[in-house]
Amino acid sequence: xMKDLTEGNPQNLxxxxxxxxxxxxxxxxxxxxxxxxxxxxxxxxxxxxxxxxSYPITMIFMAIAVGSNIGCxxxxxxxxxxxxxxxxxxxxxxxxxxxxxxxxxxxxAGLLGSRGLLEMIRTPENIFASGDLYLRIYIGGFLxxxxxxxxTGIFTSLGDSKTPLYFLIGSxxxxxxxxxxxxxxxxxxxxxxxxxxxxxxxxxxxxxLITMAFRLRTVKTEQPPVxxxxxxxxxxxxxAVPSILQQSFISIGNIFVQGLINSFGSSVIAGYSAAVxxxxxxxxxxxxxxxxxxxxxxxxxxxGKVNRIKEGMKGGVKLGLLLAVPFLIAFFGFGxxxxxxxxxxxxxxxxxxxxxxxxxxxxxxxxxxxxxxxxGVLRGSGSMKEFxxxxxxxxxxxxxxxxxxxxxxxxxxxxxxxxxGWIVGAVLSLYFNRRVMKKMEIMMADRA
Numbered sequence: 535x536m537k538d539l540t541e542g543n544p545q546n547l548x549x550x551x552x553x554x555x556x557x558x559x560x561x562x563x564x565x566x567x568x569x570x571x572x573x574x575x576x577x578x579x580x581x582x583x584x585x586x587x588s589y590p591i592t593m594i595f596m597a598i599a600v601g602s603n604i605g606c607x608x609x610x611x612x613x614x615x616x617x618x619x620x621x622x623x624x625x626x627x628x629x630x631x632x633x634x635x636x637x638x639x640x641x642x643a644g645l646l647g648s649r650g651l652l653e654m655i656r657t658p659e660n661i662f663a664s665g666d667l668y669l670r671i672y673i674g675g676f677l678x679x680x681x682x683x684x685x686t687g688i689f690t691s692l693g694d695s696k697t698p699l700y701f702l703i704g705s706x707x708x709x710x711x712x713x714x715x716x717x718x719x720x721x722x723x724x725x726x727x728x729x730x731x732x733x734x735x736x737x738x739x740x741x742x743l744i745t746m747a748f749r750l751r752t753v754k755t756e757q758p759p760v761x762x763x764x765x766x767x768x769x770x771x772x773x774a775v776p777s778i779l780q781q782s783f784i785s786i787g788n789i790f791v792q793g794l795i796n797s798f799g800s801s802v803i804a805g806y807s808a809a810v811x812x813x814x815x816x817x818x819x820x821x822x823x824x825x826x827x828x829x830x831x832x833x834x835x836x837x838g839k840v841n842r843i844k845e846g847m848k849g850g851v852k853l854g855l856l857l858a859v860p861f862l863i864a865f866f867g868f869g870x871x872x873x874x875x876x877x878x879x880x881x882x883x884x885x886x887x888x889x890x891x892x893x894x895x896x897x898x899x900x901x902x903x904x905x906x907x908x909x910g911v912l913r914g915s916g917s918m919k920e921f922x923x924x925x926x927x928x929x930x931x932x933x934x935x936x937x938x939x940x941x942x943x944x945x946x947x948x949x950x951x952x953x954x955g956w957i958v959g960a961v962l963s964l965y966f967n968r969r970v971m972k973k974m975e976i977m978m979a980d981r982a
Contacts, residue, residue, distance in 0.1 A: 538807050544830075544842045552826040552853065554695040559815075559822045561699075561706035565810050568710045568873075572717050573727050574808065574876040582876065582884075583800040584664035584724050586807020587657045593785040595644065598778050598788060599680045601686030602633055603773020604825060605937075608832045608914055610691035615836030621766075623750060623759035626688055628766045630681070630743075637680035644673035649969025650814030650902025655793035658800055664724040664765055671728035675735055684737040685746050688830050705738035751853040776918040783926060787933040791948060794936060806945070807877035813895060816861045820903050822908030823854055831914025840974045847911050847967070854903035865896040891949045898953040905960035908967040915974060920966035 539906025574582035606629040613622035648669045657665050686698040709730050760766075795806050827850045834842045865872060869889035877885050903922070912921040932955030939947025 544845035548830055548846050548849045549853060551695050552823055554699040555822045555826050556819060558699045558702045559819045560700045564706050568713050570808055570811050571875050572713045580661050580800060581724050583804040583910055584661040585668055585727060586803055587661060588665045588669045590785060591651050591669060591786040593788060594782055595832040597782045599683035601778030601872050602774050603683045604777040605770055605828055606684060607687035607691035608773045609770045610688060611832035612836040614692055615833030616918050619753050620755040620757055620759045623755060624763050624766050626771060627761045629770060631685055631762050632767055633680055633684045633734045637677045641673055641676045645670060650788050655789055656796045661800060666726045668724045670907055671732055675732035678736040678739040682735060682742055685742040688746060689832050701738045701742050706732045709734035745767055760980040776922050784929055787929045794846030794940055801883040802887050802945055805884035807890060808873055809888035809891040812872055816899055819857055820906040823850060824906040827907055827916035835915055843969060850907040851904055854907045855900055857904045858899040862896045862899050869893055887945060894949040895952045898956050901960050902956045905963045908963040911967055912970060915970055917970045924959050924963035924966060927962055928955040931955045931958055
């Protein structure tokens with residue numbers, strides 16, 4: 535059901551809107567983690583390392599999908615909040631057509647370049663073939679991944695955070711069941727992990743698109759919407775391209791870091807692979823909250839209600855901090871138990887690596903939670919220069935420090951670079967957020 539986010543108590547409304555999104559994250563990350571758990575438990579440490587070595591490359595493709603999700607949702611939210619339904623529909627159709635063409639081109643490029651990417655990050659020879667197989671199957675299903683993420687962004691921009699949740703629950707459960715069947719029962723190894731994701735994501739994508747088509751038919755417009763508009767594509771791209779670049783540069787930075795980690799051997803790769811999946815679970819939860827804040831901000835900006843944006847920001851920070859605490863306790867206090875989900879008892883080095891990573895980064899989840907909420911407001915208001923500056927400062931500093939500190943302390947130095955980047959990025963984002971809020975207040979005052 536579509537929901538207007540410009541009416542009602544801002545904080546309560548935001549919480550009700552984002553809770554289904556958090557549940558979606560839980561199920562989404564559940565099957566991401568299940569890939570590694572089942573690979574590690576039933577196919578061995580090398581299989582886990584192969585999936586882990588491919589992970590930063592798959593995240594480039596995911597970054598493009600997520601960036602497109604963010605870009606289209608901000609524009610659609612603004613039209614929906616302003617009650618300009620014909621423009622809203624045009625933006626939806628333009629997004630879907632553009633996403634289909636781009637996903638096909640990227641699939642072709644990815645299939646042709648998968649081996650070169652694995653070679654670039656110095657993937658060890660003993661896991662190279664498995665990593666390449668996993669990567670090719672994953673990229674083959676990119677069309678489904680991309681269109682599903684775009685559909686999720688469209689639902690969210692219309693104030694509907696529950697419909698994507700239902701599809702994601704079904705997809706996640708299906709993926710875990712297929713993972714277990716293909717790997718533990720049929721012995722397909724790394725290929726089974728990839729095919730499980732391919733099939734589950736494909737079914738969810740088709741069902742989401744069908745549901746969205748029926749949903750849009752209920753929205754009445756004064757004149758037929760344009761199916762594709764180049765002007766609309768440019769408008770969407772102004773938000774989507776910086777978001778895609780932000781997400782992609784993070785993934786590219788992670789590829790450089792992965793290449794550095796790969797030089798320490800497959801046991802360290804396996805430990806990092808497991809720990810970074812847990813860390814990604816946490817960061818994706820914060821990012822999801824930021825995406826909710828973006829839709830909330832965009833709708834209320836379209837309606838000219840800046841005070842509601844400020845209240846939404848306060849509510850988002852509270853929710854982000856509350857969300858950070860259980861992750862901090864679980865990863866810092868019970869890191870060994872968390873890593874035992876992925877590892878066999880004899881994987882001592884891998885387990886120790888993962889526990890160390892989690893204990894270094896988890897105390898700073900409170901910082902990154904505030905940053906990503908603030909980023910959501912910047913993105914929703916269309917302040918993309920400020921948004922990109924805060925994000926890239928974090929990324930560049932983190933990558934550079936990884937190489938510098940790795941030379942001093944090995945893998946431990948890589949882990950230490952994360953908190954430094956987060957702190958710098960948070961300070962910049964909050965500073966820009968304060969400036970943007972003042973500009974919006976002045977702009978609305980002038981209109982009045």
